[in-house]
Amino acid sequence: MKPSVEKTLARIKDTVESGAYYEAQQMYKTSYHRCKARQQLDDAATILQEGAVTQLSHGQATCGVELGMLLVEAYMSAGTPAESDSVGRVLAILRAFPPPDRTAADAGQEKAASSAAASASVSSRGGVTAPVVDEYARLVATAIKWASKSGAVLSARRIHSAFASYLWRSFGAEGIGRALLHFVRGEDAEEFAEALHSCAQQGPPGEVDLWLLRAVLQVLSAATSHSRMAQLAHARALYDAFVARSPPLDTPTAHFTELVLLALEHVALSPRAHDMFVLARERYSDGVLRRDDCLGPLLERAEALYFNVRRGGGGMGGALGGLLGDLFKTLTEAQ
Structure with a gap:
C-alpha cells in the first residue's frame, strides 16, 4: 500500500471513529474513484476493503455492504478472476459482519x-x-x-x-x-x-x-x-x-444414509452401483423414506444427478454381486 493511501485510510478512519459515518462513506468512495481513474486498481480495492471492514466494525451494516458491493461489482466489471487475493478481500468483509x-x-x-x-x-x-x-x-x-x-x-x-x-x-x-x-x-x-x-x-x-x-x-x-x-x-x-x-448410529436410517453414499461413490467403479442404489431405496422405502415427505424428492434428485436416471424407468436390472453385494448385505442383515 502506498504511503499516500495509508494516510488517506487513517484520516477516514478518524472520521468514522468520530461518528461521522456518512461523511466517511463519501470519503471512501471518492478516494476509490480517484485511484480507479489513475488505474491504481490494487489501491482502489484496498480502500473499499478497508472501508467496508471499518464501517462494519462500527456497526454500520448498510455502509459496509455498500462498499463491499462496490468492490465486487468492480471485480465483475474488470473481469477480475476470483483468485486468492481478490476473494481474500471479499472474505475479509464477510468475516467483519457484526x-x-x-x-x-x-x-x-x-x-x-x-x-x-x-x-x-x-x-x-x-x-x-x-x-x-x-x-x-x-x-x-x-x-x-x-x-x-x-x-x-x-x-x-x-x-x-x-x-x-x-x-x-x-x-x-x-x-x-x-x-x-x-x-x-x-x-x-x-x-x-x-x-x-x-x-x-x-x-x-x-x-x-x-x-x-x-x-x-x-x-x-x-x-x-x-x-x-x-x-x-x-x-x-x-x-x-x-x-x-x-x-x-446403528439404525435403519443411518444404514440407509451410508448405503446411498456408497452407491454414489461406486458410480465410476461398478456398473452395479445404480442397482445398489435402487435396492437400498426399495429395502428402506417403508421404514425410512416415510419418516419425512422431503426425503423422496431429494432422493430422486440425487438419482437423476448421479445416475442420469429418472424414476419410473424400470426395475433394478439384476441382482447385486461382488463388492457392492457384500456391502449391501453387511449393512442390511442387522436390520
Whole structure:
C-alpha cells in the first residue's frame, strides 16, 4: 500500500471513529474513484476493503455492504478472476459482519430451541428475517455470482461457508434453516456437522439420524453437472464428521444414509452401483423414506444427478454381486 493511501485510510478512519459515518462513506468512495481513474486498481480495492471492514466494525451494516458491493461489482466489471487475493478481500468483509444485538439474539435462540425440540426438522427456510441479514445476503449472492461466472468453484464454496458460519455463530438454531442453504454448498463439513448435531440434540433423541439423512441428501441434491463429485465428497465428509460426534448410529436410517453414499461413490467403479442404489431405496422405502415427505424428492434428485436416471424407468436390472453385494448385505442383515 502506498504511503499516500495509508494516510488517506487513517484520516477516514478518524472520521468514522468520530461518528461521522456518512461523511466517511463519501470519503471512501471518492478516494476509490480517484485511484480507479489513475488505474491504481490494487489501491482502489484496498480502500473499499478497508472501508467496508471499518464501517462494519462500527456497526454500520448498510455502509459496509455498500462498499463491499462496490468492490465486487468492480471485480465483475474488470473481469477480475476470483483468485486468492481478490476473494481474500471479499472474505475479509464477510468475516467483519457484526453479530446481532446479543439480547435479541439470546431471546431468539431460546425460542428457536423450543421450536427445534418440537419438530427437529431441517428446513430450507430460515427463521432469520432481519433486514440487516438480507443486506448481508445481497452482498454474498453477488460475490457468489462473480466467483461462479469466473469458474472459481472453490472460491464460491469458501464464500458460502463464510456466510453459513456467520449465520450459525450469530443466530444458532434460529438461523439453521437459512445457514443450511449455504452450508450445503460450502466447504466446511466440520462446522456444518457441529451445527447440525447441536440442533439435532435439541430435538427428540430418536430423530438424530433423520437430521443426518436429510442434510446428506440436501448436499447431494445441491449438485450441478459440474459439481457432483465435489458435493459427494462434501456429503461424505459431513456424514463422517457428524457420526464422530454421536454415539454409534446403528439404525435403519443411518444404514440407509451410508448405503446411498456408497452407491454414489461406486458410480465410476461398478456398473452395479445404480442397482445398489435402487435396492437400498426399495429395502428402506417403508421404514425410512416415510419418516419425512422431503426425503423422496431429494432422493430422486440425487438419482437423476448421479445416475442420469429418472424414476419410473424400470426395475433394478439384476441382482447385486461382488463388492457392492457384500456391502449391501453387511449393512442390511442387522436390520
